[in-house]
Amino acid sequence: MKLQQLRYICEVAKHDLNVSATAQSLYTSQPGISKQIRLLEDELGVEVFARSGKHLTRVTTAGEAILDVANEILKKVESIKQVAQEFSDERKGSLSVATTHTQARYALPWTISQFIKSYPDVSLHMHQGTPMQISEMAADGTVDFAIATEAMAHFSDLIMMPCYRWNRSVVVPRDHPLCQVSKLSLKDVAAYPIVTYVFGFTGRSKLDDAFRREGLDPKVIFTAVDSDVIKTYVRLKLGVGIIATMAYEPDIDTDLVALDASHLFEASTTRIGFRKGTFLRGYMYYFIQKFAPHLTEDVVKRVQACSNRAEVDEIFADQVLPVM
Numbered sequence: 662m663k664l665q666q667l668r669y670i671c672e673v674a675k676h677d678l679n680v681s682a683t684a685q686s687l688y689t690s691q692p693g694i695s696k697q698i699r700l701l702e703d704e705l706g707v708e709v710f711a712r713s714g715k716h717l718t719r720v721t722t723a724g725e726a727i728l729d730v731a732n733e734i735l736k737k738v739e740s741i742k743q744v745a746q747e748f749s750d751e752r753k754g755s756l757s758v759a760t761t762h763t764q765a766r767y768a769l770p771w772t773i774s775q776f777i778k779s780y781p782d783v784s785l786h787m788h789q790g791t792p793m794q795i796s797e798m799a800a801d802g803t804v805d806f807a808i809a810t811e812a813m814a815h816f817s818d819l820i821m822m823p824c825y826r827w828n829r830s831v832v833v834p835r836d837h838p839l840c841q842v843s844k845l846s847l848k849d850v851a852a853y854p855i856v857t858y859v860f861g862f863t864g865r866s867k868l869d870d871a872f873r874r875e876g877l878d879p880k881v882i883f884t885a886v887d888s889d890v891i892k893t894y895v896r897l898k899l900g901v902g903i904i905a906t907m908a909y910e911p912d913i914d915t916d917l918v919a920l921d922a923s924h925l926f927e928a929s930t931t932r933i934g935f936r937k938g939t940f941l942r943g944y945m946y947y948f949i950q951k952f953a954p955h956l957t958e959d960v961v962k963r964v965q966a967c968s969n970r971a972e973v974d975e976i977f978a979d980q981v982l983p984v985m
Contacts, residue, residue, distance in 0.1 A: 853900060
């Protein structure tokens with residue numbers, strides 16, 4: 662059994678059993694991949710893939726179990742390479758982060774700039790997506806870190822740590838009637854069409870829950886994943902915007918007013934997550950702490966030593982998180 666064979670079957674599975682596409686992505690030949698897969702199956706005594714003629718049609722039951730183990734082995738191999746690289750040159754490497762637009766646009770710029778100044782020889786890659794996509798990328802090893810507010814709890818193989826708490830503001834044009842209200846109520850907000858985030862993004866579930874508890878059925882006329890897009894449509898006076906408070910920039914959004922809505926909605930917590938068993942290099946600890954100062958290397962190592970999520974939650978039970 663060779664690592665190359667395990668890599669081939671995993672890549673074929675990722676490419677929807679398209680051996681030709683797999684060969685192109687690996688810069689090798691299609692017959693070579695097919696031959697190595699057959700040799701592996703002969704050695705194991707079971708088929709990883711079912712076939713119809715020369716075409717792979719599905720992953721067998723045995724193949725599913727084999728692929729799970731093969732993927733784990735390949736991730737361990739990558740960790741070994743990272744360990745070796747850490748000791749050979751701790752200031753070189755790569756770091757990939759998956760996050761949402763709001764985090765990338767408003768929460769991460771300072772962290773990114775500080776990281777690049779401190780580690781100019783580390784290539785940094787940012788991926789944007791839905792919270793579910795972000796969590797999946799971290800869970801399958803596509804990225805090192807996932808940063809998001811929602812969906813990450815669905816993945817049991819992710820280690821998640823709280824970074825900061827945040828809440829929402831209602832944004833309106835300066836001449837809007839809500840500017841005359843001394844303290845907003847949900848009823849005040851629900852009286853107008855609403856422009857806000859797509860469900861599953863940026864704490865949208867907390868927003869819906871708040872209206873539901875009050876027996877209100879607000880008219881959400883437009884949703885987007887991007888706070889800047891939401892503000893654009895508020896400027897067009899299509900409705901009042903509900904956005905993360907951090908997304909309102911007083912120096913830029915001079916034509917809009919941000920009305921505090923923190924008393925209307927439950928605060929949300931943004932977390933950073935990475936896959937269990939991930940070897941964290943020195944600059945990865947640095948990135949985490951720059952983004953969330955309370956997550957020191959010692960704290961992260963304590964979290965890595967936990968055997969379940971309840972133990973992780975206990976570490977942060979008395980932690981007062983910063984507010985964005």
